[in-house]
Amino acid sequence: MLRPLRRAFYARSPVVVARALLGRMLVRETRAGKLAGVIVEVEAYGGARDPASHAYRGETPRNRVMFGPPGHAYVYVSYGIHHCLNVVTGRPGEASAVLVRALAAVAGEKAMARRRGVADPDRLMRGPGCVAQALGLTRAEDGADLTRGPLWIADRPADRDGRAIAAGRRIGITRAVARRWRFYLAGHPCVSAPRRTARRTKTLHR
């Protein structure tokens, strides 16, 4: 029987949780049916110590959930258009999180393809905005408790398809760009390889 990962799993540093999430199955149960995918790409974000984090400058209405207990979803609107799913990690108040950047679909592909308007299975959830669109996640899911349904991550050994965990720079940020806090399954077709170099870099900040 598949159960959700318990809160203790999330109560660790974002880097540790990020790596531990690779190969785990994320499940979203809707009235229309069950959507699921294996996590293949993530990014870690620190709180007050990480200039690239939404929590770096303190609590706001948007990031409030980050400052709460771990194991909850932080869903925000990116560029006014897309939604992005994060998992809150660490101790309450630490405001660290893991951004879910890509999944390999294992259930509900048809519903995902309909929502995405895309047929290619590898492109259903490649990129954080695509993940949220395929799963139908919005600000309504902000604060959802991942240790219970209907949005949860399964307590089952990671299935990494025999692939190594690779690390690289986080995508799309301009601060603390030196940190190699993006983790992904090497060579996986659902991983979004960075295409452009990031815009203007503001801080290296190791």
Next chain:
DNA sequence: GTATCGATTAGC
């Protein structure tokens, strides 16, 4: 108050 930037994406 106004101006600009972004943990993005699709399209030209």
Next chain:
DNA sequence: CTAATCGATACA
């Protein structure tokens, strides 16, 4: 390369 579009931030 750019538009899309809004919360947060920077600044007058």
